[in-house]
Amino acid sequence: MNASSNILTKIKDFVLPSQGSLGIDIGTTSIKVVEINREAGEFVLRNYGILENFGHLERENAILQDSSLKIMEDATASLLKKVLEKMKVKTRQAVFSLPVFSSFTTIMDLPKLSSKEINQTIPYQARQYIPIPLSEVMLDWQVLTPLAQSFSERTEVLLMAIPSDVINRYSRIAQLAGVYLKAMELESLSLARSVVNDDLTTLVIDVGSRASTFSVVDKRELRMSYSIDTAGNDFTVSVSRGLNLSPLAAEELKRNRGLMVSSDQKYLPALIIPYLDAIINEAKKIMTSYYNQTSREIKRIILSGGGVLPYGIKDYFQKEFNLETQIANPFSKIKYDPTIYPIIQKSGASFSIAAGAALKIFS
Numbered sequence: 448m449n450a451s452s453n454i455l456t457k458i459k460d461f462v463l464p465s466q467g468s469l470g471i472d473i474g475t476t477s478i479k480v481v482e483i484n485r486e487a488g489e490f491v492l493r494n495y496g497i498l499e500n501f502g503h504l505e506r507e508n509a510i511l512q513d514s515s516l517k518i519m520e521d522a523t524a525s526l527l528k529k530v531l532e533k534m535k536v537k538t539r540q541a542v543f544s545l546p547v548f549s550s551f552t553t554i555m556d557l558p559k560l561s562s563k564e565i566n567q568t569i570p571y572q573a574r575q576y577i578p579i580p581l582s583e584v585m586l587d588w589q590v591l592t593p594l595a596q597s598f599s600e601r602t603e604v605l606l607m608a609i610p611s612d613v614i615n616r617y618s619r620i621a622q623l624a625g626v627y628l629k630a631m632e633l634e635s636l637s638l639a640r641s642v643v644n645d646d647l648t649t650l651v652i653d654v655g656s657r658a659s660t661f662s663v664v665d666k667r668e669l670r671m672s673y674s675i676d677t678a679g680n681d682f683t684v685s686v687s688r689g690l691n692l693s694p695l696a697a698e699e700l701k702r703n704r705g706l707m708v709s710s711d712q713k714y715l716p717a718l719i720i721p722y723l724d725a726i727i728n729e730a731k732k733i734m735t736s737y738y739n740q741t742s743r744e745i746k747r748i749i750l751s752g753g754g755v756l757p758y759g760i761k762d763y764f765q766k767e768f769n770l771e772t773q774i775a776n777p778f779s780k781i782k783y784d785p786t787i788y789p790i791i792q793k794s795g796a797s798f799s800i801a802a803g804a805a806l807k808i809f810s
Contacts, residue, residue: 467538470805524623637803654754679754705757751775
């Protein structure tokens with residue numbers, strides 16, 4: 448990746464193959480950590496941890512961060528420190544993922560340029576694409592592989608801009624939590640690294656608690672990324688209100704039953720499906736937009752995040768899209784103890800971003 452000299456993509460020091468890496472995903476209501484080693488040329492899962500804050504189901508302000516780019520630094524650092532202590536991590540070098548809603552991303556279409564010319568051109572051209580002063584952001588960019596012969600006479604660049612305030616907040620969290628911050632990157636890049644292992648044009652849909660993110664990955668490169676507010680928490684609130692349950696009871700029912708139809712909870716799917724349809728409709732718009740821009744069709748859907756875990760959601764998406772649909776498996780290229788396979792199978796998709804961030808150090 449060609450990038451401006453900042454912490455967004457920088458691996459500060461040479462990393463020995465035997466050293467470990469922490470991937471840290473700070474979501475709106477949870478912290479997920481994956482610790483990976485590289486041993487004899489293979490990636491090995493050494494540890495993983497998750498801290499979920501269910502207080503947000505009853506108190507609107509009980510979240511770690513929100514789409515206004517605010518993050519509770521001291522509280523988040525304290526919680527992260529507790530997770531790391533509980534995990535008894537062996538390494539302190541970490542990569543943080545940054546939420547898509549904290550960034551501005553776009554594709555720049557430039558004439559055919561050399562790497563040197565691109566590095567000189569982008570800081571000037573970026574002013575046309577970024578809606579806030581460049582003095583308030585840090586820029587990062589990736590030169591993309593041409594998708595077809597017709598693209599080879601142009602240079603396509605994925606441009607990303609992160610507000611400096613966001614970078615500073617995450618840097619402070621790392622410092623307070625006692626981790627050595629090696630790099631930061633957008634969560635969409637982490638996702639692409641961990642769950643897309645071939646060149647198939649793929650739409651990755653990451654359903655979190657407060658936001659759903661759509662990422663088009665083509666030839667293993669991020670081409671488009673976009674977030675909406677409809678997400679897993681909306682499922683829970685709808686179940687809570689529709690069945691007159693406490694938010695915590697509704698969350699448990701959602702996770703355990705999902706779209707399952709049973710005599711005692713026959714209305715459960717009807718309470719969840721309208722929000723799934725909102726996510727699906729947004730995904731279809733993105734697929735159409737990508738096709739109009741590139742003439743390339745999405746061939747596969749990968750579902751990621753805690754919001755896709757409830758029973759039956761994968762089948763529902765597959766029926767609606769009539770495409771190959773998978774639940775993300777971020778550990779497909781990482782060795783792990785076979786005894787934890789049931790956990791990986793059930794909850795592995797929740798760790799997609801953290802696993803991808805951890806792998807960045809070795810890429």
